[in-house]
Amino acid sequence: MNFVGSHILSVDQFDRSAMEQVFSVADEMTPYALRRRITRVLEGAILSNMFLEPSTRTRISFGCAFNMLGGEVRETTELKASALAKGESLHDTARVLSGYSDVIAMRHPDAGSVAEFAQASRVPVLNAGDGPNEHPSQALLDLYTIRKELKSRDRGVDGLRIAMVGDLKYGRAVHSLCKLLSLHDRIHYKLVAPPGLGLPGDMVERLREKDHQVSEYEQLEMGIDHVDIVYVTRTQEERFPSQEEADRYRGLFRLNQAIYTQHCEPNTVIMHPLPRDSRAQAQELDDDLIENPNLAIFRQTDNGVLVRMALFALVLDVADEVHNHAQPVTWYTAKRFT
Amino acid sequence: MNFVGSHILSVDQFDRSAMEQVFSVADEMTPYALRRRITRVLEGAILSNMFLEPSTRTRISFGCAFNMLGGEVRETTELKASALAKGESLHDTARVLSGYSDVIAMRHPDAGSVAEFAQASRVPVLNAGDGPNEHPSQALLDLYTIRKELKSRDRGVDGLRIAMVGDLKYGRAVHSLCKLLSLHDRIHYKLVAPPGLGLPGDMVERLREKDHQVSEYEQLEMGIDHVDIVYVTRTQEERFPSQEEADRYRGLFRLNQAIYTQHCEPNTVIMHPLPRDSRAQAQELDDDLIENPNLAIFRQTDNGVLVRMALFALVLDVADEVHNHAQPVTWYTAKRFT
C-alpha cells in the first residue's frame, strides 16, 4: 500500500505490511506525544477536522495529533452549522474544503458518506467514523495497543485469544478490529453478546473462512476465561431505532474486579474503545477495575494519538522528516503519562 | 482607499483602484494557497472568527486564509453560545474581543450589525456577511473570478454581459456583485428571476443611472443567451417569512448541460456563490454540468482564499512582507488544485 496522498477510508485497505508500516511510524512518534521533544514538520499545513456527529475524544485526538506535528486545525463540529444543512452535496463540500486545507478528517452519521466525500476531495481524507460502518483509526489503535500489551508479555498477535463483549451488532469498532485481526494467524474470537446484538452473520462467516476460530456466548463468565484480551463495548444507543429498545440492553454485561479475578487469567488485558457508559444502570466496566494494571483503556487513547500522527505523517509523506524538524520542549511535562 | 487598520464592511468602500490593489495582492498569494511555499508573516497574530450564523465555507475560508499567512484563529460558531445571548450589546462584545485578537471576521444574521460592531472595535473588522445586507469578500472573489476567467479568454471586465439568475431579492451576493461591476464601463445585466424575487427596484435604478444596461426576464432561456457569465444563485430559503413561501420557488430555474448547449455561447462561464442546493427538487445547477470546463464554481471558492488572504494582508499592513517570511513546503501537495 502506498500511503502518500491516499485516503484512509476502511480497514480493508490494510494488509499486514501496511499495518506494520503504520505501527512503526507510530513508535517513532512516541517522544513527541510524550512531549520529550516537539516537531514542526507540518508547520503551515492545515487539517480540516469535519465532525458532523457529536464527538470529543476522536475529534480532539485527530486535532492534537496534527498540532503535535506542527500543523494548524480548522474545525466543524455540527451538521446543522454546515452548508450540508442548506442542501449542499457531499461532492460540493469536498471540492470546496479541499481547496482550503491539506488534509481532511471526517466523521459523518451515514455509512459510506466519507468515501463519497473522499471521491471529490483533492486532498487526502481520513475516515473518522461514518455511522455504523467504519472507523479505521480506532481499529488501528486497538490493534496497536494489543501488540504493545502482548509484547510486554513476550507475545505476538498470531494465536491471540480475544473476548469481544457487548453490542457486537452496531459497534463499528468491533467490526473493524475483527477484520484487522483476521489478517493474522489462528485468532480465537470469543463473542459475548445478548440475543439480537451478536456480530452480523456474514462477518462471522468470513472469519471462519479464514481459518479463525469463532465461539459465541450469551453469558459473560463463559466468554472471558482463557483469553488474552477482553474487549468490552458500550451499547451504541444512538444507533437503535428507539431509546426504549436501547434501554432493554443497558447493563446486561458488567465486568468488575470480582468477576475478573474469578474468571479471567491473571494477565488478561481489559480494553474498551471508550467512551464507557459510567451511569449506574450501565457500567459495562466497573469503577473498581481502575487499579487493575491490566486495564489498558487509557493506554488505548494515548496510543490513538500516536497512530493518528502516523497516519497524517504517512499520507502527507513526512514520516522520514519528523525528526529533522525536532525542537526541545520548553515547558513543564513531568506528570504526563506516569 | 487606505486599507491599513481599516474595517472592510461594504463593497461601497471600494473604487476601481482599491479593487485593483486587492486583486494584485491576491495574485501574489497564489503560491501560498497552492502550497508551493508557506509564509509565516502573521506568526503570533490572532483572528477572532465570529460566526453568529451557520456557515462552513466562509468560516473555514477566512480561518484557512489566516492560517496560510501564519496566524492563529479563535472561533465562535453560534449565537447562543455567546455572551450576546445573555443580553450583551454588540458594542460591549466588540470592545472585549478587540482586546483579545488582532483582527475580527464577523458574520451576523442582522443587517447593519457588523458595522455597529466595528464602530466599537479597536482592531480591524471584516464583514463576513450581515444577514441579507453585505458580504463584501464574496463580491470581491466573484469579481476576481470573473476577471481571471475573462483574462484566459483575452477579455477585460468593461463591456461584460452577465446573466444573474434566481433569487435576486434576498441574495446579498448578487447585490454586492452588481455594485462592484457597476464601477466598470458598459455592463449589461440580464436579470432572470421569478415574479416577486427580482432585484430591488432602487438597485436597478442605480445601475441604469450609471449608464449600464439592465434587462429583466422571467424565463431562464431568454436571459442566458449572448452573455459572458451566467451567475446562478440558490433561493435564500432562510430569509423567507415562511418555509411554505420558500418552497414555492424551489426548482423554478435549473441550468443543465442541455440547456447550456442550446442557449449559451460556447465559452459562457457558469458561476454560483455556493452552496448550491443539490436536493432533487432544487438543483439550480444540474450535476451533469460537472464536466463542463466553463463551470467555475470551485475556482470561485479557491479564489476566495486568495482574496481573503489579500484583505488580511492589506488591513494588517503585511502585503509587502509576505515573501520575506516564506519557507519551503515539507509535505505532499501533488493532487491539490489539479
Add this chain to the structure above:
Amino acid sequence: MNFVGSHILSVDQFDRSAMEQVFSVADEMTPYALRRRITRVLEGAILSNMFLEPSTRTRISFGCAFNMLGGEVRETTELKASALAKGESLHDTARVLSGYSDVIAMRHPDAGSVAEFAQASRVPVLNAGDGPNEHPSQALLDLYTIRKELKSRDRGVDGLRIAMVGDLKYGRAVHSLCKLLSLHDRIHYKLVAPPGLGLPGDMVERLREKDHQVSEYEQLEMGIDHVDIVYVTRTQEERFPSQEEADRYRGLFRLNQAIYTQHCEPNTVIMHPLPRDSRAQAQELDDDLIENPNLAIFRQTDNGVLVRMALFALVLDVADEVHNHAQPVTWYTAKRFT
C-alpha cells in the same frame, strides 16, 4: 504556593504572596498582549479549552492568552457534543484528554465538577468556572484591575472601600473576589442587593471574622457613596429556578452617570465582571457611563488576558523563559489599546 504542574481550581489556593507572583508575571506579559512583541515560548504546546457551558469572553480569553504565548488551542464548546453526553464520567474524560494536551481549561455547569475532573487529569487543569461555585481567574483579574486602578491613584488595596451591587447570591465572581480581598487588611465591603439575593450569610460571617467591615444595603444610593470601587453584577438568570423568578429582579439596580455624579466620590472606579445585560429592562450599567474615565470594565477584560497568560506561564513553568523567545511584531497594531 508552588504553581508548577498545579491545578488552579479555587481562590482558596492563593495567599498574598501567590497573588503577588501572578500579578508580577501578568505585568511581564503586557508587551505581548499589547502586541509590541510576540513570544513563542509555548510553541508546540496544546491547550484543551473545554467549555461545557455557553461562554464567549472567557473561552476566547483563555484561548487567546495561550496563543499569545505561542501555543495551540483545541476546543469543545458544548456538553451535548461531548462524550459526557454518552454517559462518560468526568474521570474518564480527564484521563483521556490529559493524554492529548499539555494543559486544560474547563468550564462546567456543576459546582465541584472541575475539581473532580482535575483529580484524574495528568496535566494541569485551570477552573474557568464551575457553575455557581468558583471562577478563580475572574477573581484574580478583578483584583489585578483594582490594584492597577488604585495604583494610578497612588493607593494600595489595604483599607479598600468597595460596594458590591446586584445578585450577590449567585454571582460566583463576587464570591471569589470577596475571598481574595479578605486576604488584605481592613476591607470595607458595602453589599447592595435586593432581598433574597444577598451574599450568603456564612460568607458575610467569615469576612467579619477576619476583621473586615461589612455593611448591607437594599438601596443603591446608600451603598455607593464613600467607596473606591463600585463592583456591579448582572443577575445570573441562568442560575435561577425559573425565568419568572429571575425576571422579578431584572433592572432593580441601575447605575447611570447622574446617580454616579450625585452619590459617588469623583474618582470611584466602576467595575463589572461582564457580560452586562444591555437590554432595555436590565441595564445595570447605563450606556451613558461610556465616556466616564473611571469605567474600568474593558480594562478588566484586557487585564484578563494578562492574568491568564500569567497562570499558564506559571503552571507550565515558563514564566522566566517568555522573554527569551520574543520576536518583533510584523503587522499593524496601532489602534489597539488606545
